[in-house]
Amino acid sequence: MGAEQAVWLAWSQIPGVGPVLIQRLQQRFGSLSEAWFAPPEALKTVAGIGQQTLEEIQSFRSKTDPEALFQQHSQTNPHFWTAADSSYPRILLEISDPPALLYYRGKVDLKENQGLNRMIAMVGTREPSDYGRRWTHRIATVLARNGFTVVSGLAEGIDTQAHISSLEAGGRTIAVVGTGVDLVYPPRNKFLYEKILQQGLVLSEYPAQTQPERSHFPRRNRIIAGLCRAVLVMEAPSKSGALITAHLANDYGRDVYILPGSLDNHRAIGCLKLINRGAQVILGEGHLLELLGTIPQLDQPPPRPDLAPDLATVLASLTQLTQDLSQSSVPFDLIVQTCGLDPGTASSALMQLELLGLINQLPGMRYQPL
Structure with a gap:
C-alpha cells in the first residue's frame, strides 16, 4: 500500500x-x-x-x-492523505471527483474520517445581516453541543461565525481552505485559525505555500459538500459561493437545509431560491436536530480479530501515537520507544499486523493503522 x-x-x-x-x-x-x-x-x-x-x-x-x-x-508537506490511505475520509470517496491528496493540520479524529462522527457544513455570505449572524451562532452552538462537527471555509462572515460558535460551545470544527494549510486567508482570521488547530482541523487539496487564487474556492466548495452529510445555507444572495456548495451537495446526494429570510433582505434571495427548488427549511434548532436525526449512519467497519499480546500492544501504541501526534503514520523508531518491546519483536508484530490487514507500511519505515 x-x-x-x-x-x-x-x-x-x-x-x-x-x-x-x-x-x-x-x-x-x-x-x-x-x-x-x-x-x-x-x-x-x-x-x-x-x-x-x-x-x-x-x-x-x-x-x-x-x-x-x-x-x-x-x-x-508532512501531513497528507492520499485516497489510497485508510485514514482518508470515507464519505469523500462517495463523490465523483474526490481530491487525490488531502493535506491537513490540527487534531485528527479518526471517527470523523470513518464516518462515525457526523459532519455538517454551514456556509453563507461574507457580509451577513445581524439575523444571519445570530442564527448561525445559535445553530452552530446547538450542533456542537449535540456532537456534530461543523465544517466551513474560514471565509469572513457566516463561515467565521460558524467556526467561532462551534469552538465556543466546546465542539470540533473543520476549515476547508483554498490555500495551503500552512497559510491563513483571510489574514484577519489568524487567531481563529490557531484556535481551530487546537480544537479541530484545517484541510486543503493544495500543497504547502499555495497562495489564494479565485479558481481555488469553487473547487474547495466541493470538498465541503462532499465531507458532510448535510449542508446548511444560512444566508446567501443570488450570486454566492454558498449556492455552489448547495448545488454540489445536491449533486452528491447530500441533504440541503436553508435558513429562511425576508424578501426585503437581498442577502437572503439565494436562500429563497433554493427553498423554491425544494431545499428543506430550518424552522428552529429543535426542528433541525430532528431532521438531522433521520440521516442514516455510515456502516461501521468490521470488528477486529482477537490479537496476541505483542500484536495488541504494538497496534494500541501505533493508534495512540497517530491520535496524540495528529499524524496518519508514525516512524518505526517511535513505535519501538512507545510500545516497550525490543526492535525485533516490534518488527515481527508490525509484519503480522500488516498481513492481517490492520496496518499499512509506508515509505520511510512509517506505519499507519487502518
Missing part, C-alpha cells in the same frame, strides 16, 4: 490529470500502480486521455520515481 500511495501522489502531479481522470484510471486498471506501468495504447482507452495528456504522462513517468517523489514531497 505504501507504493500505491506514492503512485497516487505521482499521478496527481501530472499536468492535465485531475481527480476525475484519476478515478477513471483506477477503475480501468484496478489500481493506480497498474496504471503507472500501463503502455500508452492502454492509457489511450481511458476517456479524457488525448494525445497531449498522453505525452504529459509519458514525459512525467520517464523521469519520476514515485517513492522518491513521495519522500521529497513529505519534506514540505
Whole structure:
C-alpha cells in the first residue's frame, strides 16, 4: 500500500490529470500502480486521455520515481492523505471527483474520517445581516453541543461565525481552505485559525505555500459538500459561493437545509431560491436536530480479530501515537520507544499486523493503522 500511495501522489502531479481522470484510471486498471506501468495504447482507452495528456504522462513517468517523489514531497508537506490511505475520509470517496491528496493540520479524529462522527457544513455570505449572524451562532452552538462537527471555509462572515460558535460551545470544527494549510486567508482570521488547530482541523487539496487564487474556492466548495452529510445555507444572495456548495451537495446526494429570510433582505434571495427548488427549511434548532436525526449512519467497519499480546500492544501504541501526534503514520523508531518491546519483536508484530490487514507500511519505515 505504501507504493500505491506514492503512485497516487505521482499521478496527481501530472499536468492535465485531475481527480476525475484519476478515478477513471483506477477503475480501468484496478489500481493506480497498474496504471503507472500501463503502455500508452492502454492509457489511450481511458476517456479524457488525448494525445497531449498522453505525452504529459509519458514525459512525467520517464523521469519520476514515485517513492522518491513521495519522500521529497513529505519534506514540505508532512501531513497528507492520499485516497489510497485508510485514514482518508470515507464519505469523500462517495463523490465523483474526490481530491487525490488531502493535506491537513490540527487534531485528527479518526471517527470523523470513518464516518462515525457526523459532519455538517454551514456556509453563507461574507457580509451577513445581524439575523444571519445570530442564527448561525445559535445553530452552530446547538450542533456542537449535540456532537456534530461543523465544517466551513474560514471565509469572513457566516463561515467565521460558524467556526467561532462551534469552538465556543466546546465542539470540533473543520476549515476547508483554498490555500495551503500552512497559510491563513483571510489574514484577519489568524487567531481563529490557531484556535481551530487546537480544537479541530484545517484541510486543503493544495500543497504547502499555495497562495489564494479565485479558481481555488469553487473547487474547495466541493470538498465541503462532499465531507458532510448535510449542508446548511444560512444566508446567501443570488450570486454566492454558498449556492455552489448547495448545488454540489445536491449533486452528491447530500441533504440541503436553508435558513429562511425576508424578501426585503437581498442577502437572503439565494436562500429563497433554493427553498423554491425544494431545499428543506430550518424552522428552529429543535426542528433541525430532528431532521438531522433521520440521516442514516455510515456502516461501521468490521470488528477486529482477537490479537496476541505483542500484536495488541504494538497496534494500541501505533493508534495512540497517530491520535496524540495528529499524524496518519508514525516512524518505526517511535513505535519501538512507545510500545516497550525490543526492535525485533516490534518488527515481527508490525509484519503480522500488516498481513492481517490492520496496518499499512509506508515509505520511510512509517506505519499507519487502518
